[in-house]
Amino acid sequence: MRTAFATLCALLLWCGCVPLPLESPPESSNLGPRPSFGDLDPGGKTLSSLHFEVRAYGSDRAQAVSDLAERSYERIMRDTGLYSFMPRDLYPLVVYASHDEFMRKTGMPAWSAGAASGRSIYSFEGPHLSGVLSHEMTHLIFNEFMGRETPELRWINEGLAVYEEMQASLGVSLTPPPGTRPIPFVQMVSLAPIGEQRTTVNAWYAQVFSVVRFLIERGGHVGFGQFLTSLRDGRNADDAVRAGFPGLWTSLASAESAWLASGNP
Numbered sequence: 001m002r003t004a005f006a007t008l009c010a011l012l013l014w015c016g017c018v019p020l021p022l023e024s025p026p027e028s029s030n031l032g033p034r035p036s037f038g039d040l041d042p043g044g045k046t047l048s049s050l051h052f053e054v055r056a057y058g059s060d061r062a063q064a065v066s067d068l069a070e071r072s073y074e075r076i077m078r079d080t081g082l083y084s085f086m087p088r089d090l091y092p093l094v095v096y097a098s099h100d101e102f103m104r105k106t107g108m109p110a111w112s113a114g115a116a117s118g119r120s121i122y123s124f125e126g127p128h129l130s131g132v133l134s135h136e137m138t139h140l141i142f143n144e145f146m147g148r149e150t151p152e153l154r155w156i157n158e159g160l161a162v163y164e165e166m167q168a169s170l171g172v173s174l175t176p177p178p179g180t181r182p183i184p185f186v187q188m189v190s191l192a193p194i195g196e197q198r199t200t201v202n203a204w205y206a207q208v209f210s211v212v213r214f215l216i217e218r219g220g221h222v223g224f225g226q227f228l229t230s231l232r233d234g235r236n237a238d239d240a241v242r243a244g245f246p247g248l249w250t251s252l253a254s255a256e257s258a259w260l261a262s263g264n265p
Contacts, residue, residue, distance in 0.1 A: 037115070037122055038105030040096065048090060056095040065095050065129075072134045076141060076164055079216055081225025085145050091137070092120040099124050116140060134168035135161045146232050153231060155189050159208030163216070166209070175264075176206035182264060183207050185256040189237070207264075214259050219245040 040055055047054045047062040052069045056062040077083055096102040099113070102124040108115050114123040114132035121136045123129055138161040143150075150157070180203040183191070188211070191204055216224045227244030235243065238251040249255040 037094070037107075037117060037120075040094065041101075051087060051091060052093050053090040054093045054095070057097055061095075061125075065093065068130060069093055069133055069137070072130070072137055072164070072168060073141075075167060076134070076138055079164065079167070079221055079224075080141075080160070080228060081221040081223070082141075082145060082228065083225075085141070087141070087144055089119070091140060093133070094120065094122045095129070096122070096124040099126070119144075130168040131165045135165040138164045145228065150231075151192065152189065154192060155208045156212060156228075156231075158205065159210075159212030162205060162209040163212050176203045176210075182260060185211075185252055189252075210264055211259055214262065215245075215255065218258070218262070219248060223248075 040057060043057055044055050045057070045059045045062045047056075047059070047066050049066045049070055051073050052066060054062050054066045054069065056065050077085070096105065099110075102108065102113075102122065103110060106115050106122055113126070113128045114121065114136050116122075116136045116139060119140060121133065121140070123132045123136075139157060142157050142160060146153070177199050180199065183204060188204065188207060215227065219227070223244045225244075227240050230240035230243040231237070238253075241249050241252050241255055245255070249258060
């Protein structure tokens with residue numbers, strides 16, 4: 001059985017969050033607004049659901065992917081307490097038949113298993129699909145909910161995406177590389193792991209996953225939703241912690257102390 005750290009590395013590399021070559025462009029699977037990638041070959045079917053417009057090969061497969069995506073969406077809403085959030089339109093979701101077709105039509109590197117372009121998600125058939133959809137979907141929902149660029153909240157965006165990916169992957173629990181020490185929150189929230197050493201990048205992803213899980217599971221889903229809402233409304237992290245988790249923590253530093261005391265779950 002793979003170690004938790006090895007699992008983390010594999011999943012993050014598949015999602016494209018940690019570029020395999022360190023010199024690769026950051027966020028290479030989150031490409032921002034751009035023309036759509038190549039469409040499916042003849043035989044592709046389109047199915048619209050409450051939140052998604054799915055393109056896949058065959059009506060039955062489109063229905064199955066649509067059901068999977070809607071279950072992931074509902075879980076993300078439940079985990080974040082953002083039931084009042086309404087996306088402005090359906091999220092396009094394209095599932096290619098194979099990794100080869102995915103690479104050929106998106107231009108993504110061989111290690112990538114998913115890409116987000118604008119509001120669309122692209123992946124391909126395989127056992128990774130549930131985790132990749134949950135990860136990329138979380139980014140789209142988070143960005144649309146915030147309504148603006150939030151580089152200062154990258155730690156939450158990435159931590160939540162990995163948390164949802166793990167939820168979709170049967171609740172796998174992850175730990176940082178052996179021998180690494182917790183990153184002080186004042187550094188964690190400002191670190192953009194671009195050009196950093198691989199061990200630093202992996203430790204950062206493992207920690208932001210752990211911290212977000214702690215806030216959700218110890219602070220409560222409703223509280224986490226209020227925390228995000230306060231951040232969206234322009235309040236600083238300390239004020240958002242007080243608004244979201246009254247009676248638990250009075251600042252981000254006090255949440256850090258509680259997280260450290262918990263043994264870094």
